[in-house]
Amino acid sequence: MNTQVSLDVQVMLETQGLCKYWGGLKALDDISLQFHDKQLHGIVGPNGAGKSTLLNLLCGHYKPTHGRILHKDEPIEAIKPWAFARRGIGRSFQKTNIYPDATCLENCCVAVQRRMGGSFNFLRSRYSQKVLDEIATDALEKVGLGGRRNEVAAHISYGEQRQLEIAMVLATAPEVLLLDEPMAGMGHEESQLIIELLKKLRREYCIVLVEHDMDAVFELSDQLTVMVDGQHLTTGTVDQVRDDPRVKEAYLGQGDEVF
Amino acid sequence: MFFNTRTERIFIWVFFPLALLLPLFLAENTFFVSKLTSVMIFALFVMSLDYLVGRCGLITLGHAMFYGLGGYLFWMIAPEYEAVNFWVYTFYICMIAAAVALVIGFLVLRTSGIYMIMITLAFAQMAFYFFSDSIDFGGTDGLFIYVKPETSIFGLSFFDLDNPTHFYYLCLLSLFNTLIFFRLLIRSRFGRVVDAIHENPGRTTALGYNIFLFRLMSYVIASALGAYAGYLFTLQYGFVNPSMLAWTTSGSALVMSILGGMGSIYGAILGTFVYEGLHFSLEHLTEHWMLFMGILIITMVMVFKNGIAGYLEKLLEKRA
Amino acid sequence: NTQAPIKVGIMLPFSGVYGALGDATRNGMKMALQEKASELHGRKIEYIEIDTEARPERAPEISSSLLNNSKADFIVGPVHSGVAMGMMKVLRGKDTVMIVPNAGAGPVTGPLCAPNVFRTSFSSWQPSYPMGKVALDKGYKKVVTMSWNYGMGKESLDAFEESFTAGGGEILKKILVPFPKTEFQAYLSEIASIEPDAVFVFFAGGGAVKFIKDYDALGLSGKIPLLGSGFLTEGTLEAQGKAAEGVMTTLHYADSLDNEINNRFRASYKEQFGKASDIYAVQGYDTGLMIASAINRLGGDIEDQQALIKALEETRVNSPRGEFTFSAAHNPVQNIYLRTVENGENKVIEVAAPALADPARGCKL
Amino acid sequence: MTKLLEVKGLHTFYGESHILHGVSFDLEPGQAVSLMGRNGMGKTTTLKSLLGLVPPRSGQVYFQGEEISDLPTWQRMRRDIAYVPEGRGMFHNLSVREHLEMAARPNRHGEQNWTCERVLDTFPRLQERLGNLGTQLSGGEQQMLAIGRALVTNPSLLILDEATEGLAPLIRKEIWDVIRTIKESGISTLIVDKNIQVLKELCDTHIVLVKGQVVFRANSSELMHNLEEVESYLGI
Amino acid sequence: MTTSLFLVQLINGLQYGLLLFLIASGLTLVFGVMGILNLAHGSMYMVGAYLVWYFFEHTGSFGLSALISAVIALLVGVFMERTLIRQLYRRNHLDQVLLTIGMIFVFNALQSILWGNDPLGVAVPPSLSGAIPMTDVLEYPIYRIFVALLCVLIAGVMYFMINKTRLGMLIRAGESNREMVECLGIDIRKLYTIVFAIGVMLAAVAGVAAAPMSSIVPGMGEHILITCFVVVVIGGMGSIKGAFVAALLVGLVDTFASVMVPQLSSMMIYILMAFILLIKPQGLFSS
Numbered sequence A: 001m002n003t004q005v006s007l008d009v010q011v012m013l014e015t016q017g018l019c020k021y022w023g024g025l026k027a028l029d030d031i032s033l034q035f036h037d038k039q040l041h042g043i044v045g046p047n048g049a050g051k052s053t054l055l056n057l058l059c060g061h062y063k064p065t066h067g068r069i070l071h072k073d074e075p076i077e078a079i080k081p082w083a084f085a086r087r088g089i090g091r092s093f094q095k096t097n098i099y100p101d102a103t104c105l106e107n108c109c110v111a112v113q114r115r116m117g118g119s120f121n122f123l124r125s126r127y128s129q130k131v132l133d134e135i136a137t138d139a140l141e142k143v144g145l146g147g148r149r150n151e152v153a154a155h156i157s158y159g160e161q162r163q164l165e166i167a168m169v170l171a172t173a174p175e176v177l178l179l180d181e182p183m184a185g186m187g188h189e190e191s192q193l194i195i196e197l198l199k200k201l202r203r204e205y206c207i208v209l210v211e212h213d214m215d216a217v218f219e220l221s222d223q224l225t226v227m228v229d230g231q232h233l234t235t236g237t238v239d240q241v242r243d244d245p246r247v248k249e250a251y252l253g254q255g256d257e258v259f
Numbered sequence B: 001m002f003f004n005t006r007t008e009r010i011f012i013w014v015f016f017p018l019a020l021l022l023p024l025f026l027a028e029n030t031f032f033v034s035k036l037t038s039v040m041i042f043a044l045f046v047m048s049l050d051y052l053v054g055r056c057g058l059i060t061l062g063h064a065m066f067y068g069l070g071g072y073l074f075w076m077i078a079p080e081y082e083a084v085n086f087w088v089y090t091f092y093i094c095m096i097a098a099a100v101a102l103v104i105g106f107l108v109l110r111t112s113g114i115y116m117i118m119i120t121l122a123f124a125q126m127a128f129y130f131f132s133d134s135i136d137f138g139g140t141d142g143l144f145i146y147v148k149p150e151t152s153i154f155g156l157s158f159f160d161l162d163n164p165t166h167f168y169y170l171c172l173l174s175l176f177n178t179l180i181f182f183r184l185l186i187r188s189r190f191g192r193v194v195d196a197i198h199e200n201p202g203r204t205t206a207l208g209y210n211i212f213l214f215r216l217m218s219y220v221i222a223s224a225l226g227a228y229a230g231y232l233f234t235l236q237y238g239f240v241n242p243s244m245l246a247w248t249t250s251g252s253a254l255v256m257s258i259l260g261g262m263g264s265i266y267g268a269i270l271g272t273f274v275y276e277g278l279h280f281s282l283e284h285l286t287e288h289w290m291l292f293m294g295i296l297i298i299t300m301v302m303v304f305k306n307g308i309a310g311y312l313e314k315l316l317e318k319r320a
Numbered sequence C: 001n002t003q004a005p006i007k008v009g010i011m012l013p014f015s016g017v018y019g020a021l022g023d024a025t026r027n028g029m030k031m032a033l034q035e036k037a038s039e040l041h042g043r044k045i046e047y048i049e050i051d052t053e054a055r056p057e058r059a060p061e062i063s064s065s066l067l068n069n070s071k072a073d074f075i076v077g078p079v080h081s082g083v084a085m086g087m088m089k090v091l092r093g094k095d096t097v098m099i100v101p102n103a104g105a106g107p108v109t110g111p112l113c114a115p116n117v118f119r120t121s122f123s124s125w126q127p128s129y130p131m132g133k134v135a136l137d138k139g140y141k142k143v144v145t146m147s148w149n150y151g152m153g154k155e156s157l158d159a160f161e162e163s164f165t166a167g168g169g170e171i172l173k174k175i176l177v178p179f180p181k182t183e184f185q186a187y188l189s190e191i192a193s194i195e196p197d198a199v200f201v202f203f204a205g206g207g208a209v210k211f212i213k214d215y216d217a218l219g220l221s222g223k224i225p226l227l228g229s230g231f232l233t234e235g236t237l238e239a240q241g242k243a244a245e246g247v248m249t250t251l252h253y254a255d256s257l258d259n260e261i262n263n264r265f266r267a268s269y270k271e272q273f274g275k276a277s278d279i280y281a282v283q284g285y286d287t288g289l290m291i292a293s294a295i296n297r298l299g300g301d302i303e304d305q306q307a308l309i310k311a312l313e314e315t316r317v318n319s320p321r322g323e324f325t326f327s328a329a330h331n332p333v334q335n336i337y338l339r340t341v342e343n344g345e346n347k348v349i350e351v352a353a354p355a356l357a358d359p360a361r362g363c364k365l
Numbered sequence D: 001m002t003k004l005l006e007v008k009g010l011h012t013f014y015g016e017s018h019i020l021h022g023v024s025f026d027l028e029p030g031q032a033v034s035l036m037g038r039n040g041m042g043k044t045t046t047l048k049s050l051l052g053l054v055p056p057r058s059g060q061v062y063f064q065g066e067e068i069s070d071l072p073t074w075q076r077m078r079r080d081i082a083y084v085p086e087g088r089g090m091f092h093n094l095s096v097r098e099h100l101e102m103a104a105r106p107n108r109h110g111e112q113n114w115t116c117e118r119v120l121d122t123f124p125r126l127q128e129r130l131g132n133l134g135t136q137l138s139g140g141e142q143q144m145l146a147i148g149r150a151l152v153t154n155p156s157l158l159i160l161d162e163a164t165e166g167l168a169p170l171i172r173k174e175i176w177d178v179i180r181t182i183k184e185s186g187i188s189t190l191i192v193d194k195n196i197q198v199l200k201e202l203c204d205t206h207i208v209l210v211k212g213q214v215v216f217r218a219n220s221s222e223l224m225h226n227l228e229e230v231e232s233y234l235g236i
Numbered sequence E: 001m002t003t004s005l006f007l008v009q010l011i012n013g014l015q016y017g018l019l020l021f022l023i024a025s026g027l028t029l030v031f032g033v034m035g036i037l038n039l040a041h042g043s044m045y046m047v048g049a050y051l052v053w054y055f056f057e058h059t060g061s062f063g064l065s066a067l068i069s070a071v072i073a074l075l076v077g078v079f080m081e082r083t084l085i086r087q088l089y090r091r092n093h094l095d096q097v098l099l100t101i102g103m104i105f106v107f108n109a110l111q112s113i114l115w116g117n118d119p120l121g122v123a124v125p126p127s128l129s130g131a132i133p134m135t136d137v138l139e140y141p142i143y144r145i146f147v148a149l150l151c152v153l154i155a156g157v158m159y160f161m162i163n164k165t166r167l168g169m170l171i172r173a174g175e176s177n178r179e180m181v182e183c184l185g186i187d188i189r190k191l192y193t194i195v196f197a198i199g200v201m202l203a204a205v206a207g208v209a210a211a212p213m214s215s216i217v218p219g220m221g222e223h224i225l226i227t228c229f230v231v232v233v234i235g236g237m238g239s240i241k242g243a244f245v246a247a248l249l250v251g252l253v254d255t256f257a258s259v260m261v262p263q264l265s266s267m268m269i270y271i272l273m274a275f276i277l278l279i280k281p282q283g284l285f286s287s
């Protein structure tokens, strides 16, 4: 069911020999990958393989020990963390990272406003422009939180906070979406919703998805990379990867044991 | 809604009209007018701190540096015996203080939390010792300032700073304007980002904001206003002393702002008036005023969860 | 209105580092006015006491409170020179009388002097100036001086230097310690390595206690004579204990001055307040005497400020420190005594400078 | 035989909002019980209420026949309850080893089946990261540590909230194996998880919460019969 | 500067640094490790000094007075935590600022009411009096050496307790996540009461130890408070080792600055702190 991908689409993000060491630990060792526009690139691997670390490097949260990151062929590894987002690289976090005291809508408005500008306008009311609210509401509705827009974020359940997390990234309207386990902690229905959403989005954005929910990853990925212990194990289409014995051993386990 | 809460609206409708009328009743008691003036000046200072600490989450123990700077700057840049214009010097002082804040902010805002508290303290202490060790600036004895600026704009003069009542109204107006200014600021899109940074700086960076810039901006604004308060203080009595810059001044301001209700802005006025009011009445009552002051402060922390403003809000807000 | 009580505003520190000084001053003053109650022509005294916390930035406001709100007839204060300056700003030339019972800041009776401002204590120049000559007489040629880096301290060292170098002495080093630091060990080690003939210091209160203790503990006390402005051993002897023995100071007072007034004063102070009196108590006492005498002279009617000031100017205070008068600048003209600590008391050795008046530089009165 | 855990009529509020509407259930010794429900239905709140972390407004909790509703949380835990919270509750200033060492203790009967070493053997990944601070671990490593930290208290009741969230398939299997072992050694478990496939096989009793109320409570075979109903509650 | 003077100053600096550590040790525990912002720390230093003076006047034995003072401080600590501090754990850190400033007022007032404002002094206990000659003029009092050793001892014990024992782990964990510690079956409230009280006691012990070599005056605690915070923060929050190194550093810098750059000596420790924090924004030894 995976549409065969033509590799002539634009490379949005590229890593060349990317390394991240924590003291002696090589959390990420010599990773060279390409992420294409309008594709969803899944990344899987056992716990501690360095997936989150990779995303953290791609979004500028960490600085690499060695190696380069190219965004549309420009090196960006040295720019400031906030500049990554300005270039259209948005991310969601594995550990919920929202504004707990603000309403869901306000959470998204902060995100939308970065794109819409006017952040150094000291006098004009933040409430005066309805466009902003609309875009934010739209993002909330996409992830299924439309009905909770005026709830304070701290008061919605964990799973809902995960949904909000994604809505916030969407609200920045990025070109590249880095999603770190977006479905973790979500219920079935919500997961399904996100999967549907990603299905739509993957033809519009360059998406990098880290996820342990195999059903979702297999269903969504155009490309799939497997990492183990900071090393790149293999990259390929879902079918290629699924049948790779090394992947089974390191990650999936033998067929029937996949839960 | 311009003012966030009903409580705030009530407060503003009670406080400012009252303050406006008060001098009429106190006409013969010049002391109370001048006492209220100095409390309002300090409230303005506390308000600028409250914005920094409560809204931006930038806790500083060095804010008094700008308060003192406002005073010393005036002494430095004003000619000794010539008449100067109040508005022009307000502008100069705020600008110079802003420039200083830009440099210091650039350094101190690299740290955060307790480390920032301490590094702001460090800079303030350096400034404190600079003024108190230097003979040119009068050392620990401080300096007298003999000029009183005139206040004309385009040749029209409304105020006479020598007249305590006029000065009172000037300070009241300044306080009111500052409150409105901060309200506007908080309600603005800039304010939205400031709130976001306060709640979750990491997330805000990830969304693409250069949080350093916003913090620096806030720091500069608050510092300039802090200096303006110090300038007003200096004008009131024509006296500057390094103790204006001491960390204890920052500390008292912090106490008043917490007492008033952090981040509520109008709470700064509440906090300052309550604190100063208690201080004034207790010290006239007993030599051991500290004991009662201490007990009252402790009681208030225990009872008020979010300062006086928070308490009032609990009483006055309609349940949603 | 000659029936209403006379209001005396008191601006002194009752807490913190200077608390003890404030207490003693107030005690002394009240004692004097109590003793002279019968000479006040029936007028009662009402006190309004405010703790200045030794915070100069509060001084203008408190002064204005006493002046405009309490309508005090006399305002007595402060201890701290910075506070004195703040008070001066508000009270100079106003129609109340300000009496400084301690702060030595030069300008108060120098460039800023004013008809309504009096001082019953000293100018910082006064107690230290005579010590220069004393040191030379003892044969000390090379001296290190040391004090806190603030107005009073620096003025004291300058006064000493003035007379000392005029007589041919040499200041090897002038050490200014940041106020209110009390870690003296590094400085004392340095002094020990310089090995001067003597050391002259200005310290007071808690700092003086710590200084004397350190000086003794590091073994300097037997080897390098310690000279000081008298505050070094005032109100602190009990805390300093043995370490203070032999320290030589100059001041306008000494516990052991053998005159009738001093003996009576000391006994009665001890009886009333349960502790030994000190210079601060004396200064407060004299302030009280001065106020009482002016009221007495004017027959209880102090409404006319001109007359009041005149009466005050002409007062000859019969103080425990010996009789003194006021200079044109309203600063005491008084004896300065050379004292040494013996058995926990400041013993007079001699009069180092009789009837010494402050040069009052810059005063136009 | 006395029940191990009995929860009766819990009503819990957050401020003014009524979250739990009389939740009751019980748990036999040695049983594994699953607690299921969609997001926001009150699973976590139920666990927190019975542990006293969020005091319920009314309702009782009995453990081994004794009422523990009025005890502070730590005393409840001392009766050999262990809790793995959602979000994992790592300490940012303790190393992995310290996480385990600080928690390790024998249970009330003096047994110490789970030691730090055994946990590290079970999760070799942790062995490699012993010196790391808790919050420096990857998400999955944190989950392992949180479970390990609960096990070294040698509980007779283990409460897991979002037991396998963020774990890779192989590790997830590992965790289920561990829980199975635990169950065999007579320890009861109360599990909140999304994975109904595993839960229906692993657990003896199943509870489904909807809007703070127990709408379904049955053993595994009954669950099989009513699978559709349950799945509709769970939004599957 | 001659070599011998240099050495003497080195010793002075180290000794001052050690004393600073002693005074800051309680703060390291309460503020650095437990995360409670206790501004009344300095007041307890003052209370310690006054207590030992008071009991020394009545018993004549320094050792006994020291013991009684420490016990009283411990009880005061328990009382403070039980009745006040405890209520604020769930609230904003700044409320602790307000609360403890209120306490400073109360302590200052009580000091003034109970013991008056006169400067007081305690004699060095006879068993520790005497001095060791250093240069032909200078000698070094034994009592100060004793205090220095006491500081080293306390530093060692604290380091071991916080970093190596289970108790230490629990305390640190409590700072990070109180609720979770409670979920592990630990009575975190009691634990925190005890540790807070120990921190208070350490402050008082520092006051006791300092009493014979300094003056006991009102406000003595507030002056030292800032320096203590400087020490804890330069060292890095929560690090005993850091606080120890920072205390020595501050002691040395202050000592040498006093004699070498007297114009700047008042600012020197602040310059040092600003410098360190600009280079290492989390202090020297933060994790």
Ligand SMILES: Nc1ncnc2c1ncn2[C@@H]1O[C@H](COP(=O)(O)OP(=O)(O)OP(=O)(O)O)[C@@H](O)[C@H]1O
Residues within 6 Å of the ligand: A022, A025, A027, A045, A046, A047, A048, A049, A050, A051, A052, A053, A054, A094, D129, D132, D136, D137, D138, D139, D140, D141, D166, D168
């Ligand atoms: N700040 C840090 N300091 C030290 N080590 C770290 C740090 N952050 C991550 N690590 C280590 O780097 C390794 C990779 O972590 P990472 O979070 O990238 O894993 P992951 O692939 O996302 O795993 P998971 O699926 O469990 O989330 C882990 O072993 C982790 O312990």
Ligand SMILES: Nc1ncnc2c1ncn2[C@@H]1O[C@H](COP(=O)(O)OP(=O)(O)OP(=O)(O)O)[C@@H](O)[C@H]1O
Residues within 6 Å of the ligand: A154, A155, A156, A157, A158, A159, A160, A185, D014, D015, D017, D019, D037, D038, D039, D040, D041, D042, D043, D044, D045, D046, D086
């Ligand atoms: N601290 C809080 N304050 C107010 N409301 C809360 C709070 N925590 C949770 N709630 C509300 O209580 C309800 C139940 O939350 P709970 O966390 O128990 O759900 P859950 O079943 O555990 O969901 P999830 O599967 O998403 O973890 C939710 O609707 C949530 O909005």
Ligand SMILES: [Mg+2]
Residues within 6 Å of the ligand: A051, A052, A053, A094, A180, D138, D139, D140
């Ligand atoms: Mg991860």
Ligand SMILES: [Mg+2]
Residues within 6 Å of the ligand: A157, A158, D043, D044, D045, D086, D161
């Ligand atoms: Mg939950």
